[in-house]
Amino acid sequence: MKIVVCIKQVPDTTEVKLDPVTGTLIRDGVPSIMNPDDKSGLELALELKDKFNAEVTVLTMGPMQAEAILREAFAMGVDRAILLTDRRFAGADTLATSNALAGAIKTLEYDLVIAGRQAIDGDTAQVGPQIAEHLDIPQVSYLQNLEYDGNKTFTIKKQTEDGYQIVEVDSPCLVTVLSTANNPRYMTVKGIMEAYDKEVEIWSADKIDVDEAKLGLKGSPTKVKKAFTKGVKSAGEVYEVDTEEAIGIIISKLTEKFII
């Protein structure tokens, strides 16, 4: 079995600040990490590698610094790593991003494509499903658990708003994984020692199977009109009282607002 996992490098914060003037993300001084959902996707792939000897390739699109998460993936145990980096990819919205990633995946052999549910900086949850559309393969999003019959069929527990569904799907297919699906393994010391001896393949737009007009800024129909940080909520009221009295105040406030 061959698996491709799409991983994204994101700033390590759930509260990314935006530049109020340009509307872009302020990334300075924020350490970069592998997107949490993607790390769980990677763990899923590595579990399939442990059990079924799957070959795991990680793929990312980003600047040269994104190499760091590919080295981390090597230290966790992946077989192959590809970095899509090219000025022609720059300024991509989700559509252009998914076109680039799908263009790369088309040149690879795969039975399963794994993406995270969503990236903690962009938060759109669009890229995974779009890749499946470009590749014209079935997709199952919000994966909580996956079982493989060792042949062709996956049985997937998929989270929904008020419960879950169990679905069966045949390979090749794409899944988007939730960070709660598993506990990603730690890198091993040996993996770390070897991570920099392995080759990260650097691919430009020429290496992938996609029309150049669909890439980067040119291929991005999204126009950010305005981006803003949510206004601060009112400070609330502070009471410095003992516990008994505090309970009384809380109860009366909640009753006042018809919450209890």
Add this chain to the structure above:
Amino acid sequence: MDFNITKQEELFLQMIREFTEKEIKPIAAEIDEQERFPIETVEKMGKLGIMGIPVPKEFGGQGGTNQIYSMAVEEISRVCGTTGVVVSAHTSLCIAPILENGTIEQKQKYLPKLSSGEWIGAFGLTEPNAGTDAAMQQTFAEDAGDKWILNGSKIFITNAEYAHVYIVIAMTDKSQGTKGISAFIVEKGTPGFTIGKKEKKLGIRGSATCELIFENCEIPKENLLGRLGKGFSLAMKTLDGGRIGIAAQALGIAQGAMDETVKYTKERKQFGKAIAKFQNTQFQLADMETKVQASRLLVRSAAFKKDKGVPYSVDAAMAKLFAAETAMEVTTKAIQFHGGYGYTREYPVERMFRDAKITEIYEGTSEVQRMVISGNLLK
């Protein structure tokens, strides 16, 4: 020496910090309180390769450096001094002498299982009457033709109850003084070998510190480690390396106390402001931080020299001396900044203060480190 950390070291720090934060920190207070050996942590560390960092891959190790190993002990000790010494004694005092002095058969037999954490290692040099004066060995190994017969006892042996492999130092020829001392590998369960009383300690309370008792304990001929009569110098060289581990442990404890103190002084308010706003706090924190960083550079430089294969015993002595005294000073001040709260077990600085003291004592007291340093200076 390159002051930049390498890319592998950076990746390693990312891993070890995540690991210590999630797997070790949450149980540190509990294993101290219950005087419980953290066996589950050893298993987890074994899987990740933390129990055999500087062992070459051909012997089942990780092919890591002493620098990465010392970073591991530092980061682990930053949250738990007990777990730090478990790794340090195992790696520096058991794995290292086998790696550096063992025959190919000994390396193949012991290193893979020690590196995977399946087996834990220990080192027995100290005896009731042979502490700082380690040459006063009473334990005797008699050459009985096809085997050795060991008699005597060791005290204060780290990892004792849980170890499978022990490096034991014993006299083989009383007439030869230090040249009549040899080293042996003794396996758990060897008839005539038992574990005696377990110490109740001030700090590193989760680590098992016990007596080893040998009563006509027969060990195979091939378990002599290194050459006959070379055991004393083997032990001294082993301790040179071990001091990097203990220096890293002391450094980690000091850093852990710094982390807690910086956080606390920013939160705790008296006289209407955070105590971090008082200049006394600021100046003392500055001094503490400077000493911690100086300790780190001494540790890094000793590990760097060991990796390069150049003499490092004076560097290791300085690193251990300075880091241990810094750990004592920083943890003492950490409690002071926490006031009464710091004296209670509500805050981790109380445990860190108790854990720090041992770093001035084992693997050569601070006085011994001063002897090593001045001895080199005045030779």
